[in-house]
Amino acid sequence: MYPLTGVIRPYAWGSRTAIAGLQGRPAPTAEPEAELWLGAHPGDPSTVPGTDGPVHLDGLIAGDPAGQLGEDVAERFGPRLPFLMKVLAAAAPLSLQAHPDAAYAKEAFARQEADPEAPKNYTDAHHKPEILVALTPFEALCGFRPPATAAEVIAGFALPRLDPVVTALRSGDLSEAVRLLLTWPGEDRKPLIDDVVTAIAAHPADHPHAASHRLAVTLAEHYPGDPGVLVALLLNLVRLAPGEAIWMPAGNLHAYLNGLGVELMAASDNVLRGGLTPKRVDVAELLRVLRFEVLDDPLLHPHDLAPGVTAWRVPVPDFELYRITLTADRPPARVPGSGPRILLGTEGDVHVGEEHGIPVTLHPGTAAYAPADTGPLTAAGLGTIFVAAVPA
Secondary structure, eight states: OEEEBOEEEOOTTBBSSHHHHHHTOOSSOSSOBOEEEEEOOTTSOOEEEETTEEEEHHHHHHHOHHHHHOHHHHHHHOSSOSEEEEEEEESSOOOEEEOOOHHHHHHHHHHHHHOTTSOOOOSSSOOOOEEEEESSOEEEEEEEOOHHHHHHHHHTTOOGGGHHHHHHHHTTOHHHHHHHHHTOOHHHHHHHHHHHHHHHHTSOTTOTTHHHHHHHHHHHHHSTTOTHHHHGGGEEEEEEOTTOEEEEOTTOOEEEEEEEEEEEEESOOOOEEEESSSSOOOHHHHHHHOOOOBOSOOBOOOEEEETTEEEEOOSSSSOEEEEEEEOTTSOOEEOOOOSSEEEEEEEEEEEEEETTSOOEEEOTTOEEEEOTTOOOEEEEEEEEEEEEEOOO
């Protein structure tokens, strides 16, 4: 087992305090720290100690796929770690986004690579389903809520030019409502959002849709004139307590708003954006991958495997996530999962190692990598760790 050093990405929406605070570094930091990447994604691979200095994890795996991943994982996924773990710290809202399913990602990437003139929407041929578990109170938009509820919110602004959107929602046509908003005439985008904010100001603070109103005002402050402000009102606003999780399968429209969490996903960087971002937006391509289905329960509920050991299992073959919480009244715990694993400390000091090996001590914000040929692992100490693994 190796200590693992990740890479911090400084996106503008990131926090200057959250990841630094988790790792015990001085804060605020000089620039935003949005994501700590822990994995072998070629965009920013983590490193492990080597005899001549740090070694990139993707290179280590490529040099011995069967040994590092196990023969089964290497056969199923090729010479690549199929998951990527992140610590995500949002201080401002992220873009409205969705990810393609595996079949469409493969087809679309091949089509794009064959045509030099094609829009560059895809970075690889893989899907990117993801799970996020909150470490602090966390807000997110996740999946479509009932269209009748969204219609009621938007009708309440009493803006006649939004009537076609309200009509589409009342008929249950989420696809048409999203299309209308994301293709709104450019010259009327800022006036429309300004009028929405003005309409909201006329509503009382205890209005039945006050949460949606506050959301729209906040998003309009960050992204003035962006029709994504209204698309956001079609989605479930989810407030996670620490330890609660949401699941974003292919085609799920979502956006993180604020908070600190552990994120685990398939190892891809394919993102299709629809708004709330200065980055490239391709509405037509986003509409092709979205699933216009109501998500009744955005939360992903865990399973208890043993005292202090929790699992979040998802219907994809690329990854599963575990949490181990060790307290003074609990014995050391067997680390679940097999094959290649990444372990992340989030609380206390947890010592993880093989029966006769030297343990790696995980402090908050530090990580370790266990290749497939690592023996059974035991976690001891006081604290909490997360474990990413490939389903057997």
